[in-house]
Amino acid sequence: QVQLVESGGGLVQAGGSLRLSCAASGRALSTYAMAWFRQAPGKEREFVAGITTTGSTTRYADSMKGRFTISRDNTKNTVSLQMNSLKPEDTAVYYCAARNLGLTMNQREFGSWGQGTQVTVSS
Numbered sequence: 001q002v003q004l005v006e007s008g009g010g011l012v013q014a015g016g017s018l019r020l021s022c023a024a025s026g027r028a029l030s031t032y033a034m035a036w037f038r039q040a041p042g043k044e045r046e047f048v049a050g051i052t053t054t055g056s057t058t059r060y061a062d063s064m065k066g067r068f069t070i071s072r073d074n075t076k077n078t079v080s081l082q083m084n085s086l087k088p089e090d091t092a093v094y095y096c097a098a099r100n101l102g103l104t105m106n107q108r109e110f111g112s113w114g115q116g117t118q119v120t121v122s123s
Helices: none
Strands: 003-007 010-013 018-025 033-039 046-051 058-060 068-073 078-083 092-099 117-122
Touching: 003 092, 018 033, 018 092, 018 117, 033 068, 033 078, 046 068, 046 078, 058 068
Parallel strands: 010 117
Antiparallel strands: 003 018, 018 078, 033 046, 033 092, 046 058, 068 078, 092 117
């Protein structure tokens, strides 16, 4: 299985930006569909954004469209999530996940997960 490590989280004011990164090891990331999920305190983990193996197709949760951008660099075995216009409700632990098949929004379909990175947006 591929091992994933997220970075880039932190504290930011509302309206600000953060860029999360997910570094993979153990396997070539190019064979995995990738996604970001997040879990806020007291809430279920939810889909944020996903990208196919080649990066040709991306998907976003409705509340992230136009604000978040997922991208990948298979040569560097990394996936990124650029988050702009952040809101306090974006506060959560953000997780990177890999699926060795096609892209889906269903977290149960992802077999590899990172440990998460905390994003806190202050008002």
